[in-house]
Amino acid sequence: MLRIAVPNKGTLSTPAAQMLRDAGYRQRSDPKDLLCRDAANGVEFFYLRPRDIATYVASGDLDLGITGRDLLVDSGAAAHELLDLGFGGATFRWAAPADSLASAEELGGRRIATAYPGVVERYLAEHDLKAEVVPLDGAVENAVRLGVADLIADVVETGATLRQAGLVTVGEPILRSSAVLIGRADTAEEKRAQLMRRLQGVMVARSFVMLAYDVPAELLENATALTPGIESPTVSPLHREGWVAVQAMVRRDDVHKIMDELYDLGARAILVTDIANCRL
Ligand SMILES: Nc1ncnc2c1ncn2[C@@H]1O[C@H](COP(=O)(O)OP(=O)(O)OP(=O)(O)O)[C@@H](O)[C@H]1O
Ligand SMILES: O=P(O)(O)OC[C@H]1O[C@H](OP(=O)(O)OP(=O)(O)O)[C@H](O)[C@@H]1O
Ligand SMILES: [Mg+2]
Numbered sequence: 001m002l003r004i005a006v007p008n009k010g011t012l013s014t015p016a017a018q019m020l021r022d023a024g025y026r027q028r029s030d031p032k033d034l035l036c037r038d039a040a041n042g043v044e045f046f047y048l049r050p051r052d053i054a055t056y057v058a059s060g061d062l063d064l065g066i067t068g069r070d071l072l073v074d075s076g077a078a079a080h081e082l083l084d085l086g087f088g089g090a091t092f093r094w095a096a097p098a099d100s101l102a103s104a105e106e107l108g109g110r111r112i113a114t115a116y117p118g119v120v121e122r123y124l125a126e127h128d129l130k131a132e133v134v135p136l137d138g139a140v141e142n143a144v145r146l147g148v149a150d151l152i153a154d155v156v157e158t159g160a161t162l163r164q165a166g167l168v169t170v171g172e173p174i175l176r177s178s179a180v181l182i183g184r185a186d187t188a189e190e191k192r193a194q195l196m197r198r199l200q201g202v203m204v205a206r207s208f209v210m211l212a213y214d215v216p217a218e219l220l221e222n223a224t225a226l227t228p229g230i231e232s233p234t235v236s237p238l239h240r241e242g243w244v245a246v247q248a249m250v251r252r253d254d255v256h257k258i259m260d261e262l263y264d265l266g267a268r269a270i271l272v273t274d275i276a277n278c279r280l
Helices: 013-022 050-059 069-075 117-126 160-164 189-207 217-226 252-265
Strands: 002-007 035-038 043-048 064-068 080-084 090-097 111-114 132-135 151-156 167-177 179-183 208-216 234-237 243-251 268-274
Touching: 002 013, 002 050, 002 189, 013 189, 043 050, 050 064, 050 069, 050 179, 064 069, 064 189, 069 080, 069 117, 069 167, 069 179, 080 189, 111 117, 117 132, 117 151, 117 167, 151 167, 160 167, 179 189, 189 208, 189 252, 208 217, 208 252, 217 243, 217 252, 243 252, 252 268
Parallel strands: 002 043, 002 064, 111 132, 111 151
Antiparallel strands: 035 043, 064 179, 080 179, 090 151, 090 167, 208 243, 208 268, 234 243
């Protein structure tokens, strides 16, 4: 059985379980369950703190895991990123009271509060800076006003928590994180192949839609230039003389603009449908 770690709580937990469900795997029905066996697919899911997942994967006790890139880096564990899963996006950044720090080059000698000491220590070492790291468990934004630190390094998604705490970001993001599938360098290819193909299928299905339309045959070249599809668009005859039907996958983000352009060109009966899943 393939043994896979999934976040049991926190920001990544629900979207990770949903992605696995969309990929055809059984998931726990009770959020307190710590194990779910999917016998039909030969997989066991272990629900763990996302912060601990890289440790279990690196040790070989679990084959694969879903966690955040920032948590993987912070752990220092010998696990590798196999696939960016396209959810749980956030930046990891320095933040300080306005006007207290002009750039990250001024970090030296300061007190830095963070729940990610591994990421911060690594940055300091790489940039040849010496600073005091104040490790905290959470609510790190409070550390500056409470006087235990001069600045923080923390996850920033919307920036609302920073603003409330009267902090502003300093410099460029330390790293850009998102949920990732992790494994070991020696995880057998055949063990990861099915899961990775299925997860990639879910990601493609989420970012593309299927577009179908009818168009006069003489406009086909112009129309398919707008909708080239992945391999090539499907073109079928229509009962109506001189018209053809076209089907092609298009990026979800572009679909409205493409529909406008197709309509202006002379295409009609333009229909968009969601793709539930796919293998390309
Ligand atoms: N708005 C966000 N807040 C916190 N973590 C986020 C956010 N958006 C994405 N993430 C990612 O989620 C992971 C952190 O998850 P974790 O469960 O450890 O903390 P959490 O979601 O803040 O939950 P909690 O603090 O309730 O334990 C990191 O990879 C982080 O980059
Ligand atoms: O940029 P934002 O959209 O405001 O999100 C980022 C904030 O959300 C998380 O805090 P969480 O609520 O998980 O509390 P914690 O610090 O105790 O983990 C994270 O640690 C930041 O504080
Ligand atoms: Mg948190």
